[in-house]
Amino acid sequence: MKRLKTALRTPWFWGIVGIFLLLLVNTLKDPAYLAIGVNPTTGLLTGNLLDILRVSAPIILIALGMTFVIATEGIDLSVGSMMAVGGAVAMETLSNIGDPTSVGAMLTAIALAILLAVLLGAVNGVLVAVVGLQPFISTLVMMLAGRGIARVITGGQNTNATNEPFRQLANGQILGLPTSFVLAIVIVLLIALLMRRTALGLMIESIGINPHASRLAGIRPRPILIAVYVLSAGLAAVGGLFSVSEVMTVSVSGTGNQMELDAILAVVIGGTSLAGGKFSIFGSTVGALLIATLNKTVLFLGVPSAATPAFKALVIIALVLLQSERIRSWAFGRKPSARKPSGPERPAVGTGNPVTKEAVA
Amino acid sequence: MSGSRTLAEVVPPAPGLPEVDQAPRGLWSRLWERSQTLLPTLVALLLLFGMLIYAEIAYGRVFHAGTISSLLVSFAPTIILAVGMTIVIISAGIDLSVGAVVAFSSVAGVMLMNLGWNGWVSIILMIGFGALFGLIAGVMIQYFNVQPFIATLAMMFLARGLASILSTTPVVAPEGSPLLLLATDWKLIDGPKVNDFTITPGLLIAIVVVVGAVFFMHRTRMGRTVYGIGGSESSAQLMGLPVAKTRVWIYIISGALAGLAGVVYTAEVGGKAQNVTGIGWELDAIAAVVIGGTLLTGGAGYVLGSIIGVFVIAALRLIITKDGTINPEYLTIITGAVLLAFVLLQRALTSRRKQ
Numbered sequence: 001m002k003r004l005k006t007a008l009r010t011p012w013f014w015g016i017v018g019i020f021l022l023l024l025v026n027t028l029k030d031p032a033y034l035a036i037g038v039n040p041t042t043g044l045l046t047g048n049l050l051d052i053l054r055v056s057a058p059i060i061l062i063a064l065g066m067t068f069v070i071a072t073e074g075i076d077l078s079v080g081s082m083m084a085v086g087g088a089v090a091m092e093t094l095s096n097i098g099d100p101t102s103v104g105a106m107l108t109a110i111a112l113a114i115l116l117a118v119l120l121g122a123v124n125g126v127l128v129a130v131v132g133l134q135p136f137i138s139t140l141v142m143m144l145a146g147r148g149i150a151r152v153i154t155g156g157q158n159t160n161a162t163n164e165p166f167r168q169l170a171n172g173q174i175l176g177l178p179t180s181f182v183l184a185i186v187i188v189l190l191i192a193l194l195m196r197r198t199a200l201g202l203m204i205e206s207i208g209i210n211p212h213a214s215r216l217a218g219i220r221p222r223p224i225l226i227a228v229y230v231l232s233a234g235l236a237a238v239g240g241l242f243s244v245s246e247v248m249t250v251s252v253s254g255t256g257n258q259m260e261l262d263a264i265l266a267v268v269i270g271g272t273s274l275a276g277g278k279f280s281i282f283g284s285t286v287g288a289l290l291i292a293t294l295n296k297t298v299l300f301l302g303v304p305s306a307a308t309p310a311f312k313a314l315v316i317i318a319l320v321l322l323q324s325e326r327i328r329s330w331a332f333g334r335k336p337s338a339r340k341p342s343g344p345e346r347p348a349v350g351t352g353n354p355v356t357k358e359a360v361a
Numbered sequence: 362m363s364g365s366r367t368l369a370e371v372v373p374p375a376p377g378l379p380e381v382d383q384a385p386r387g388l389w390s391r392l393w394e395r396s397q398t399l400l401p402t403l404v405a406l407l408l409l410f411g412m413l414i415y416a417e418i419a420y421g422r423v424f425h426a427g428t429i430s431s432l433l434v435s436f437a438p439t440i441i442l443a444v445g446m447t448i449v450i451i452s453a454g455i456d457l458s459v460g461a462v463v464a465f466s467s468v469a470g471v472m473l474m475n476l477g478w479n480g481w482v483s484i485i486l487m488i489g490f491g492a493l494f495g496l497i498a499g500v501m502i503q504y505f506n507v508q509p510f511i512a513t514l515a516m517m518f519l520a521r522g523l524a525s526i527l528s529t530t531p532v533v534a535p536e537g538s539p540l541l542l543l544a545t546d547w548k549l550i551d552g553p554k555v556n557d558f559t560i561t562p563g564l565l566i567a568i569v570v571v572v573g574a575v576f577f578m579h580r581t582r583m584g585r586t587v588y589g590i591g592g593s594e595s596s597a598q599l600m601g602l603p604v605a606k607t608r609v610w611i612y613i614i615s616g617a618l619a620g621l622a623g624v625v626y627t628a629e630v631g632g633k634a635q636n637v638t639g640i641g642w643e644l645d646a647i648a649a650v651v652i653g654g655t656l657l658t659g660g661a662g663y664v665l666g667s668i669i670g671v672f673v674i675a676a677l678r679l680i681i682t683k684d685g686t687i688n689p690e691y692l693t694i695i696t697g698a699v700l701l702a703f704v705l706l707q708r709a710l711t712s713r714r715k716q
Contacts (some may be wrong), residue, residue, distance in 0.1 A: 134657055136657065141704070144644070148695075152694070264511075304526070304529045309518035309525070314519070316514065324507065
């Protein structure tokens with residue numbers, strides 16, 4: 001019972017519940033939804049589940065980067081534009097090299113894309129950490145500028161290119177799973193190791209929880225903040241690579257459009273508070289998977305894809321309400337927690353809710 | 362008007378106190394103090410005139426009644442949005458939903474008109490839809506401790522998604538609907554050829570909104586409470602200001618103004634409403650507010666400053682379209698650069714004031 005209660009209070013638990021509910025809805029509509037078959041021409045596995053995993057790869061990466069930014073009490077609105085920048089650099093490089101089979105060309109394209117994104121991410125980081133601008137506004141500027149930079153790189157065109165190794169990123173499979181998804185999970189694991197096996201994760205959390213206290217404890221915020229924005233931009237560029245490799249075309253206005261919102265949503269679903277502090281890498285990954293499932297479900301149910309945001313809105317509203325103290329004190333009958341020493345919130349007594357007894361047991 | 366009564370008027374002067382020296386020295390230093398908070402706005406104003414004069418010299422026909430009035434008319438919805446955004450940002454919040462609310466209210470309103478609803482009722486409902494989105498956001502923010510960013514993000518998704526569910530193809534208001542009356546051209550000055558100064562009822566609505574907002578922010582209790590919440594919420598609470606009620610109203614006002622902007626915009630484009638209208642308009646509004654000198658951290662700023670901000674953005678667009686050699690690709694970069702410059706200026710000023 002106690003374990004169940006803990007699970008109910010874990011945000012990503014609701015994310016997993018959400019994924020299963022969505023899959024259930026799809027299966028009810030079409031019992032063969034979960035089936036996985038083999039494509040006779042390519043010999044690769046096909047199926048809706050694999051599709052979901054493939055489209056989730058970019059979201060997983062940008063949500064990962066966003067997690068750390070949000071943990072430092074920041075926000076990175078530029079990730080969608082960074083995806084476009086990364087995709088634009090890659091497509092432009094590949095079409096200039098023009099070697100449709102070269103692995104070297106792919107590596108060059110990837111390296112250049114990440115390099116430019118890292119530079120732009122460093123600009124974000126410097127604006128936030130050194131100049132002291134609000135993260136919201138400096139990354140907003142970068143969001144506008146990044147989209148423009150992507151346009152300048154491709155000359156306003158939607159550049160396409162042919163390079164088989166690069167195309168395999170999203171269209172190939174490793175052990176039956178989409179390559180991009182496997183790569184994304186590997187990156188998540190590596191970064192999770194980096195964050196949890198070194199003090200870096202703890203430092204990021206401490207900056208988010210109390211910047212002054214962490215400063216007094218000897219943590220220098222600037223390098224960490226810059227690193228967080230650089231990481232976010234770099235991961236976003238990789239996400240952009242995955243997303244353009246699916247169709248081998250970069251759409252300067254479409255690639256990564258509004259993906260920053262998906263990333264923020266994934267992080268919130270994962271239980272990382274937007275007020276900064278503790279983060280959950282696993283939670284954000286679950287959140288990203290939920291969003292990918294939601295995107296696909298809405299399409300599958302035949303709702304116009306432009307309407308997807310409405311369903312995302314319902315998910316956000318449900319989640320933030322579930323996470324809010326007021327609802328919890330009603331539902332679980334707990335007093336608004338003692339975590340908040342400041343500001344005497346109105347206690348839940350007097351709501352006349354008989355459920356309160358349950359909590360005492 | 363009771364909000365304008367100061368303490369000095371209410372409390373009778375105590376006898377025997379030495380007269381406070383309000384000599385010219387105090388006046389000058391007070392002027393300087395004031396102009397410091399006004400400095401970003403003044404810089405924006407200078408920039409605006411600089412840009413307009415440059416455009417006049419380089420391309421001509423800028424200080425031209427026709428150009429100016431058509432620019433004003435086409436930016437009327439942005440002005441309305443910027444007013445709402447100013448109020449929200451002064452309260453240290455943010456409203457990301459305005460662009461999507463414009464889309465929803467215009468699509469929903471035009472569809473109601475097509476269903477045969479009375480045109481005026483539909484227009485009122487369009488504003489009402491906006492207010493409803495604002496109400497939901499405000500309640501989430503105030504009573505469920507949801508961050509403004511997330512709550513209005515949810516409303517943005519909801520409004521955009523609902524607009525798309527209603528229709529993904531453009532819907533057009535029926536002939537003779539009162540909505541189209543809002544775009545009638547009123548020739549104020551009949552100049553030679555096309556050089557007429559024409560305004561539309563839509564622009565007039567925008568002007569009324571601006572005047573009303575200035576009055577609201579500076580001459581009503583609720584307006585002053587908005588500044589109080591933005592300056593320090595806990596102080597405002599301790600002073601007994603109605604923080605909860607005011608905050609919900611702030612978002613209702615912002616939503617209703619977004620609905621109104623939807624009305625004006627739809628009228629302007631001939632009654633055609635689309636679910637993709639207004640993408641990125643919230644960014645225009647935020648940029649205008651920041652350029653106009655309102656602090657994003659809340660507590661300080663002026664509605665009129667934001668209007669100057671809108672004009673700066675309008676002048677920028679004007680130059681870029683008039684020039685023709687500037688790649689449209691650079692438009693977002695330039696907007697970003699201008700925004701960055703103003704934020705840096707704000708930052709420099711606020712850090713100096715703190716020292």
